Amino acid sequence: MDKIFESLYKAGCDVRMFEKLSCHTSIKIGGRVKYLVLPNDVFSLERAITVLKDFPFQIMGLGTNLLVQDEDLDIAVLKTERLNQIEIKGEKVLVESGTPLKRLCLFLMEAELGELEFAYGIPGSVGGAIFMNAGAYGGEIGEFIEAVEVLKDGRKIWLSKNEIFFGYRDSTFKREKLIITRAMMSFKKEKKETIKAKMEDYMRRRLEKQPLDLPSAGSVFKRPREDFYVGKAIESLGLKGYRIGGAQISEKHAGFIVNTGSATFDDVMKLIEFVRKKVKEKYGVELETEVEIWWNGRQW
Ligand SMILES: Cc1cc2nc3c(=O)[nH]c(=O)nc-3n(C[C@H](O)[C@H](O)[C@H](O)COP(=O)(O)OP(=O)(O)OC[C@H]3O[C@@H](n4cnc5c(N)ncnc54)[C@H](O)[C@@H]3O)c2cc1C
Missing domain, CATH: 3.30.465.10 (Uridine Diphospho-n-acetylenolpyruvylglucosamine Reductase; domain 3)
Known part of the structure; x- marks a missing residue:
């Protein structure tokens, strides 16, 4: 039996080997990771980190701000969803x-x-x-x-x-x-x-403005300054609905990129670069991503 698997299991975690992260990210993109680790309490998380002292790992909450490469990653991902007291x-x-x-x-x-x-x-x-x-x-x-x-x-x-x-x-x-x-x-x-x-008022506003019924990772870019609205700027470039492969600038809110069903990591990255270039050309502003990007096991 795989030694790391066995130690993580003994540490009180549930472990799934070669699990696809696309099943764990809200944008439904992400390749397989060697170990998807579900600690059952804070102590098993602590022990899992000791087990992984010589193996690369990342922490995941609910995967709603993550864009992960499609290729397999030789890492462990510790998902905290069971630490919920x-x-x-x-x-x-x-x-x-x-x-x-x-x-x-x-x-x-x-x-x-x-x-x-x-x-x-x-x-x-x-x-x-x-x-x-x-x-x-x-x-x-x-x-x-x-x-x-x-x-x-x-x-x-x-x-x-x-x-x-x-x-x-x-x-x-x-x-x-x-x-x-x-x-x-x-x-x-x-x-x-x-x-x-x-709460109901804030939720109503979200439902009106955001494409909550399609897979996404939320707002893709950070606001570069207080008075610069990224969604409005992208919309002004006529890019609402613009697609590369299966990735699309949301028709509802141009600050979101949605997965129309078959989007790959590359589709989304190309769309991000395209938008950055267009916004830079028109407004002279450099956009930084708000979403966290996991690529080659590294955080970008
Ligand atoms: C439809 C939609 C709407 C959204 N609206 C908003 C919004 O209004 N405002 C906003 O700010 N964000 C928004 N987001 C983005 C996202 O929900 C938030 O950033 C959220 O806080 C990310 O939490 P998560 O558990 O999903 O983190 P993940 O996506 O799992 O992880 C994000 C980063 O946090 C790190 N991380 C997670 N848990 C831990 C931990 N326990 N210890 C250390 N590091 C950790 C991860 O390593 C990763 O680097 C939205 C996303 C979507 C899909």
Whole structure:
């Protein structure tokens, strides 16, 4: 039996060998990885990382901000989806990194804790959102963080908010490639009906503007400046609906690239480069990708 498989299994993880990542990314693209590892709790994640000390690995939350190459990758991917416990401590909440943001929002609504309503509808996990400092409608997840537990050099440590940097789609975790296991967050008391109404309003706006019914990885590009709207700029170039292979600039929101069914990694990368070139020609602006790209086992 494969030795690494056996050790990961003994560490308390479930492991699938040669699993296609296209089944785990929201854009439905991605080749096979040697080990797809599902830790069943924080301790099995910790042990899995010890097992993988000499084997390359990546962390995945819910795969909603990822573009992965189609060729096989000789890596392990640790997917945090089973680390999804939430504990309430007064106005503070202790949440594991694999918890879907949407579930956290629903939990907060029942607990009558407000402020995270803007994140209802971001389809990622809490860990992925903290790593990316995900945000929408003027709010960012980093604002509500009290402390974050990470695995650093094989040890679990808590970083308090004054030790953490959050920027626009940027964080200490992204810069230092830290593995997030849990977060302590704090929120203000609010009536359930008020929270519910805000969540429904944000969700309605999303459903109106975004192509949620097609596979995508969300907004492809970062906003280069406060006053530059990427979607509007791409739309002004007449590129809505433009296709390369199976990848298409969404007809509904030009900031999204959707997989029309047969898109490959190359189709999406070519479309990204094409858009960057056109936007640079017309507006003199260099677009950077917001989506994380896994290519040759490296993060781009
Ligand atoms: C339809 C749609 C709408 C979206 N809308 C928004 C939006 O409004 N605002 C917004 O900000 N984003 C949005 N996104 C993008 C995405 O949902 C967010 O970036 C989300 O926070 C990513 O979480 P994830 O769990 O899916 O991360 P993944 O895609 O799995 O991973 C993203 C990155 O985070 C890292 N990561 C994940 N978990 C951990 C962890 N526990 N520890 C360390 N690193 C980790 C991964 O290694 C990877 O580099 C949208 C995406 C889609 C498909």
